[in-house]
Amino acid sequence: MDMDGDWSLPRPNTLFKVNSRPAGTSLSKKSSIATTFSSLATPVVAEAVQRAKELSTKTDVEGFHQLRVAFRKLRALYWAYSPYLGEEATAQATEELKRLAAVAGGTRDWDIARDLLDTAQKSGASIEPLVAAAREKRAQAVVHSQTMIRSDEVEAFLNDALLRAQTTLQSRCNDLPIRAFAEKRVRLAQRTLQKRSRYAARSETTHEEDLHDVRKAGKKLRYLLEFFQPVIKGGHGRTIKELTSVQNKLGQFNDIAASETLIRSASFDEVPPEVVQASLQWLETQKCRRMRAASRRVRAISGGDGRASARG
Template sequence: MTGKPRKWKVLDAAQPRFSGYAKPLVSEALTRAARLDENQDDYHELRVALRRLRTLLWAWRPLFGRDLDEPGPASLKRMAAVAGEARNWDIAAGLLGQRCEGKTADRLAAARDEAREAARRVLAGSAFRHTLLETLRRANRLLNASPRGVPMKRFVRGRVESADRTLDKRMRRAKKSGRRDYAALHTVRKRAKRLRYLIEFFGPDLPRRRCRRMKQLKKIQDRFGILNDVVSAEQLLAHHREIFEADGSADAALASLAKARKRRRRAAMKLLA
């Protein structure tokens, strides 16, 4: 005896589920952007919200087709970079430690304030709000127009498996490339972050073995994140040597960061073994 093939209910399908994940992130990003002058942590949290939103756009990309490639994800990445510029000055100040005093401290504070003001002009403006809301609307339009009946559980498992394979491939490539190829290590960090966000989003729909990798992903994010902070501060200060009182103090600070970078890179490489 054969029954009729099951018809997936709308709530079982992947298409309508996107909005439930994306809307809170859009709301959080707008809230953070509106109060950037109140708390420096909002720059970081805003970047996290945008990264998580971009991860969702990546996850649902097979159902969007190519129509969402521009301007949504690319614009979100550029705006996250604006917030990141302000955040990098805070990181640099923390890493400089006792070297950040006197005129150097004053100049660094001025550069940080200038970067924050530039970020506020971009992120608290109407263009940022429009980009976020339009990206969400456009994504929903494309999903509403796409064929129905893609089961959510099967869909997210496939996307997590894809992200998992990509991370493993990037880790092997970074291990072969050696310690000098920071770009390969940076890619590992980004792909680990993507996989972690996906597991956090879709944990209930994933087999338990997938969730067991969270411990490793957190270690990668911690060690590679510290490495990225040092590299970002080193590059930032190398381009803004004028904040130091003398070339000698600039050279000493950059040498200290270079030493920290090598130490952090060795620690990160151990996770690729």
């Protein structure tokens, strides 16, 4: 569920308790749907709040990346529980989580673009002015992220959203066991991945948007398997490992495509147009190579049996 927009950040009267215990430690096959949501969401919220606090003073690459990942994991969790949370509540929460992830991702995107431009320069491309400009863009993105992601507001939003979700689930499915529900949601995520993989692989010419759709579907499935692994049938460690491998290949392509879009849309007043063009030509060449590699992996996972498709 991908939506844009803002959700107001009210401060709840009662805070949703967070702690740092690992996800899944209190999960069992006899747990209820309502209690597992709390168990799974709590450590992710704790990490997101901690990351947001750290980024008020730190600007490390990994910090912004992990904050964005935490927001994405929470979106996947809201999707999983949406049949009981309801469409409106799910939409409101995922809308704001997507916005926060995008703000955190602004710095990360310039980190990736800057690293790619460094590689281009080392390979012989004469783009030093653009490399320097990308460093400045990254610095500006840090300021924007720190301004827009205030840890106290993030904590208030997450506490309020999760308290509402927990209250809703306790009233609707407090006594319903988790196992069948979790397996059903995982199967739906698997079918979505299989459908998108086959769609992307059916043509000789793979489109960027199709690969992006496969990447998002695979990411959602991996997060759900990581969340629900303690309560669903069968061992899924290998599946998660293979999903991660495919995601890495798709991620390498996405980094190139996103950086190309970022540079095309940015304004570089102090950089000669021919320098920008040289960087775009290098990125285009690299994008084609990585797109072919990503397409091969997608075709491989789209043509096998049900388990192969699930692994992709």
